[in-house]
Amino acid sequence: MPALKPTEYYATITWLGVVPAQPNGIQAVARDMVEARFAGFEGEVVHTGQTRPSCVRVTAQHPRGTEIRNVRQLSVISAEELALIAGDIDVDTLDPALLGASMVISGIPNFTHVPPNARLQGPSGATITVDMENRPCILPGKEIEAEAPGHGARFKAAAKHRRGVTAWVEREGRFAIGDRLRLHVPDQPAWAHL
Numbered sequence: 001m002p003a004l005k006p007t008e009y010y011a012t013i014t015w016l017g018v019v020p021a022q023p024n025g026i027q028a029v030a031r032d033m034v035e036a037r038f039a040g041f042e043g044e045v046v047h048t049g050q051t052r053p054s055c056v057r058v059t060a061q062h063p064r065g066t067e068i069r070n071v072r073q074l075s076v077i078s079a080e081e082l083a084l085i086a087g088d089i090d091v092d093t094l095d096p097a098l099l100g101a102s103m104v105i106s107g108i109p110n111f112t113h114v115p116p117n118a119r120l121q122g123p124s125g126a127t128i129t130v131d132m133e134n135r136p137c138i139l140p141g142k143e144i145e146a147e148a149p150g151h152g153a154r155f156k157a158a159a160k161h162r163r164g165v166t167a168w169v170e171r172e173g174r175f176a177i178g179d180r181l182r183l184h185v186p187d188q189p190a191w192a193h194l
Contacts, residue, residue: 002187004119009183011111011120013175014079015096015104019046026100026139033176034102036126036169040073041102047073057135070168071131074102076120077164078111088158089144089151098143101164103128103175108183112162119170119184126173131166 017028018041026046034041040048052070054062062068077096082104086094096104108114112133121127136159145152 004184005187007183007185009108011105011107011181011183013103013122013177013179013181014106015101016041016175016177017097017101017103018043019100021045025143027143028097028100028102030097033174035172035174036128037172038169040070040169044073044102046100047075047102049073071129072166073169074128074167075100075134075164076103076105076111076128076130076167077101077134078108078162079104079106080109081112081162081164085155085158085162089154091144091148091151094144095147098147099140099163100143102167105181112164114165114183115185117186120167120181121171121184122173122175122179122181124173124175124179125171126169126175127171128167129170131168133161134163134166136160136163 016031016034018031018034019026019028039050049070051067052072054064054066054068077099082094082096114130116130116132118130119127136156138156141152141155144155
């Protein structure tokens, strides 16, 4: 019996980007197409690698700086949720580059809350695995503030439960703007003890 079931939910890629080496900041550079490799998107420097040093998000499990599996290679955001964040911080549009985004998709409702371990698979076969909700931090707010003074400080609150997900590459291949991705979810009930 398959552990993952295909859904009838599809997303369209509307934006792609990579974060090159930068002395400060997380700003991404837009791309029309990316090659997904097991270490992440080609051209990505800041979040690439099959392992990474642990950070504040996992200090309950590992001392900060411990080498762990990199399940945060990618930051995937919903265009619909991005528009809600923009409205809440009172800007017309919010450039995903300012959030250090890897991919913006459109078409999956409540995207930030798709189940952990869900997959998004593209027409090339390239597949990414959802780690979990990407909790907002202050870094995008700093990038937004530099572009739109007076609006960046509102980002963290506005992005709560709308920041998208972190993900990692399960199968290599190509992703391009306009690609249609199918959502696959784990075939299991929700854990009853939460």
